[in-house]
Every structure is written in C-alpha cells, then in structure tokens.
Amino acid sequence: MKRVKLAPLMIALVAFTHYQLVIAQDTTPPNWQVIAEYPHPSHAFTQGLNYVNGELVETTGKHGLSRVLRYAPGELPSGSVATLPKQYFGEGSVVIGDQLLWLSWQRGQAFWIDLNTGNRRNAFRYDHEGWGLALSPDQSEIVVSDGSDSLRIWNHQGELQRTISVRQGVYSWHYLNELEWVGNTIFAFVWMNEKLLAINANSGEVMQSYDLAGLRDIQGEQQRITRHHTLNGIAFDPEDGHFFVTGKNWSTLYKLKLEGWE
Numbered sequence: 597m598k599r600v601k602l603a604p605l606m607i608a609l610v611a612f613t614h615y616q617l618v619i620a621q622d623t624t625p626p627n628w629q630v631i632a633e634y635p636h637p638s639h640a641f642t643q644g645l646n647y648v649n650g651e652l653v654e655t656t657g658k659h660g661l662s663r664v665l666r667y668a669p670g671e672l673p674s675g676s677v678a679t680l681p682k683q684y685f686g687e688g689s690v691v692i693g694d695q696l697l698w699l700s701w702q703r704g705q706a707f708w709i710d711l712n713t714g715n716r717r718n719a720f721r722y723d724h725e726g727w728g729l730a731l732s733p734d735q736s737e738i739v740v741s742d743g744s745d746s747l748r749i750w751n752h753q754g755e756l757q758r759t760i761s762v763r764q765g766v767y768s769w770h771y772l773n774e775l776e777w778v779g780n781t782i783f784a785f786v787w788m789n790e791k792l793l794a795i796n797a798n799s800g801e802v803m804q805s806y807d808l809a810g811l812r813d814i815q816g817e818q819q820r821i822t823r824h825h826t827l828n829g830i831a832f833d834p835e836d837g838h839f840f841v842t843g844k845n846w847s848t849l850y851k852l853k854l855e856g857w858e
C-alpha cells in the first residue's frame with residue numbers, strides 16, 4: 597500500500613488558505629472614493645474647514661501664520677480675510693451667518709471674525725485646549741474637540757451643554773481633531789492617525805471609520821510632507837452629499853464620497 601504523505605499536503609492547504617485570506621483582504625473595497633480634486637493652498641496649516649454658500653472658509657494655525665482664507669473650489673485664495681496676533685495659534689472654526697467663530701490652541705480664547713470686514717473681536721474664554729469645531733445641522737449647537745477622547749457641546753456663547761465620550765466597543769479614540777456635523781453624525785479626524793471617524797452624535801459610538809492613509813500616500817508622492825502634515829480638514833457639501841477633505845499644507849483638496857455613515 598502506498599503511503600500518502602500528509603505533511604506537504606497540509607502545508608499546501610495552509611498556504612492556499614492563507615493566500616485566499618490575503619486575497620480576500622486585498623480585494624475588500626474601500627469605503628470611500630475620490631470623486632474630484634481641486635488645488636489647496638500649500639501654505640495653509642489647515643485647522644478648520646467649512647463650506648458655506650459655494651465657498652470654502654478655512655482657518656489655519658501656527659504662530660504668526662494663523663489666517664482665515666476664503667475661496668471657491670477650483671481657485672486659490674488671493675489673500676487673507678483676517679489674521680491672529682502672533683501669540684495665538686489658530687485652530688478650528690465655524691461659520692454662523694456672516695460671522696466666523698475661531699478657536700485658539702492653548703490660550704483659551706475664542707474670537708469672532710466678521711467675514712465681510714475681517715474685523716476681529718474677542719468671543720469668550722474656555723479652560724481647555726481648543727482643537728476642532730463644527731456647527732450642528734440646526735445651527736443651535738457647536739461641537740468642540742480638545743485632543744482628548746471627549747467632545748464638548750457648546751451653545752454660541754461657549755457654555756457647556758453636554759459632553760460626548762467617543763467609543764468603539766470597549767476602545768476609546770483619543771486625539772480627536774477637525775470636525776464636521778451632518779445629520780446625527782459627527783465626523784472627526786484623528787491627529788497623526790489618518791483615520792476619519794463617523795460618530796453617533798447622541799451616544800458617541802463610532803459607527804464607521806475611514807482609513808485615508810492611501811490619500812496621504814498619494815499626497816506624499818506629490819510633495820514633501822511629514823507625519824505632522826496630517827489630514828485635518830473636512831467640510832460637507834449639501835448639494836451632492838459628498839465631503840471636501842484635505843490636510844495640513846497639502847497642495848490638493850479632495851472631494852470624497854463616504855460610504856456607510858447615513
């Protein structure tokens with residue numbers, strides 16, 4: 597009787613199974629896709645991105661380089677609407693009517709900027725770091741990030757209404773950064789992680805995550821960027837239901853279709 601050699605057969609079977617798994621992972625379609633590309637001002641250390649009435653309103657950071665930029669998709673800004681004194685490091689922003697509310701990073705000071713005149717006035721103070729901002733769909737509330745795993749909900753005067761802890765099962769997500777609020781979903785970039793989270797605005801549960809490292813790789817091939825030039829701008833376009841997305845000092849602004857968040 598001829599003995600069947602099982603060992604090579606098992607190795608082949610395991611190798612085949614592993615191969616199948618690898619193939620299965622590689623062919624999983626991404627839950628996002630690029631549908632358009634526009635220029636983005638590469639001098640902009642993006643900290644806040646808003647899309648209002650067909651225009652992008654962007655706030656930038658760094659001491660002495662913190663600016664408000666206003667431009668249509670496909671164009672580049674010709675100048676700044678407003679700037680901050682160099683002791684302030686600009687962060688996220690929201691547009692309410694013709695006023696922009698703008699956070700500073702570590703100085704606990706929020707500002708109102710008149711988008712027509714560029715005039716700046718103090719809004720209110722807060723006792724934590726300021727990172728991202730987004731306006732609720734009914735414009736009555738503002739969500740604020742401070743780099744932790746919690747989001748604060750403010751009224752227009754910066755008074756705390758409630759706090760949301762962001763969780764995915766038993767895991768918490770820290771370094772929540774630039775924000776956008778659409779329906780009952782709050783989108784949040786994660787600092788230096790290249791993840792975009794879709795968070796239930798009531799429970800704080802992460803309902804979907806988007807791995808945009810591929811987008812960063814494409815951008816990295818086009819220009820010299822480091823890990824600090826992280827993804828950090830998201831703005832919803834209600835006309836087509838898609839999202840403008842960019843990163844700090846990126847030369848490209850992308851329009852993304854995001855799947856599975858509604």
Ligand SMILES: [Ca+2]
Binds near residue numbers: 730774829
């Ligand atoms: Ca935003």
